[in-house]
Amino acid sequence: MSNFTLTSPEFKDQDPLQRVHEFDGYDGTGQNRSPALQWQGAPEGTKSFALTLYDPDAPTGSGFWHWILFGIHSSVTQLAAGLGSSDGSDLGASGTQVANDYGDIGYGGPCPPKGLPPHRYIFTVHALGVPQLGLPANPTNAVVRFFISQNTLATATLTGLYKR
Template identity: 45%
Template sequence: MADTFKLSSTDISQGKFMGNTHEFQGFGCAGGNASPQLSWTGAPAGTEAFAVFAYDPDAPTGSGWWHWQVVNIPKDVTTLAAGAGDPAKNATPGDSVSIKNDYGVAGFGGACPPKGHGVHRYQFTVYALSKKLELPKEASGALAGYMVRAHALASSSIEALYKRD
């Protein structure tokens, strides 16, 4: 079943560089800070909710960088519009919950690798969950990641790239 669960996007592509639209605005970056459009198909039977994560494993932190974590996306939702991660727009669907990213904001925070640090990989992953998650109000990214993986029926990813010279 997991092989039929697929993530796609009109804004980002596997192994391709993201545009400035998805760069953070702050920390020396001046992009649009917009989350990309994401769609998924083929969720396995028993899916009760979805989660979407955006993660940079190449951030020089020792633990990577969480750019976006949204959980409890309703099971009938299969698309997030471009910019849905903007907390000011309140555009995440239903009772979904945005976890604070590593910029300290509950929403999407765009790419902003250090200048001269080379290419960073940005892993956008959708998870089909066996149940809606019960998380504390101020859950950490690590706790959200643990709970999502503990209840994931399937996942699919797009790994996009970004760098600043």
């Protein structure tokens, strides 16, 4: 049993996300603010972290990737609310982002179609056994996720729900 856990002071696992987290584009009118996240209990040998945000319920046939962040230093155990701007300037040494499925760099909040049951937004922190992924220039999020998967020692997840 792993002691690797991911939590947020803004919501508990399986609880609703807040409107402030909603995407502010297409027909979404939120503030596109990422929630604060914190993790603990990463396995020995962790050399960096990555974070992904995925909606498996999106009506695309393959879900929807809302945030892909990697190269987070192994000493980092939390991300403040509101990180994930498109230019990454708010991250400091907290990692590198690639384009999400909106086509934007950074955090892209929930924006499920109106009137559907709540979608699941799965935040996953990946403890990686390498300090850097060694990626080519301008990789797609699928390539980054492949390299994350190949180097993951353990994961911890936190799921928020969102409905419009």
